[in-house]
Amino acid sequence: MVPGYTKTNAFESLYFPYTHSLLMGVVWGVVVGGIYWLFKRDNRGALVIALCVLSHWLFDLIVHTADLLLTPFSDYKVGLGLWNHVAITLIIEFAIFFSGTSIYATFTKAKNKVGNWML
Ligand SMILES: [Zn+2]
Incomplete structure (x- = not known):
């Protein structure tokens, strides 16, 4: 927590590669969509769930400052910084x-x- 880090919150995200990297967003989407598919055998539903999971990263991309990784193995970070407005x-x-x-x-x-x- 860093007061004033952004204009809307104090969250300075330092290290969260397994929950907030693009690659892991795809992996989590496949895992969660796959679990749904195993129980329901519903391709469309599984795809929708997988895309919903991945959408977390895409929505975070809009709001976060440049602290989102593309993969857990890279140092390149992205974020459009909406939280500063x-x-x-x-x-x-x-x-x-x-x-x-x-x-x-x-x-x-x-x-x-x-x-x-x-x-
Ligand atoms: Zn998030």
Whole structure:
């Protein structure tokens, strides 16, 4: 934690190659999509899940400062630094949140009222 590291948060990410590198994003996507496929034998669903996992890195690329690795084995780091722009960060973060919520609500169906409130 470094107060003032970015204008919206204090997270200075120093070393997270296995959770936040592009290569490992692909690997985690294949692993999680593969686990889903093993249980459901659903190619389309597995692909969607894999892409959702990978999307974490792509969305992080937009917001992080240049601290995201391409592979755990390289030193080259990327990040577009949106977190240094407060107003744009809030607009985009809320847009992503409400878009995701809307997509989830559109394509799923709660089995009871608790499910609605959990969303
Ligand atoms: Zn992240």
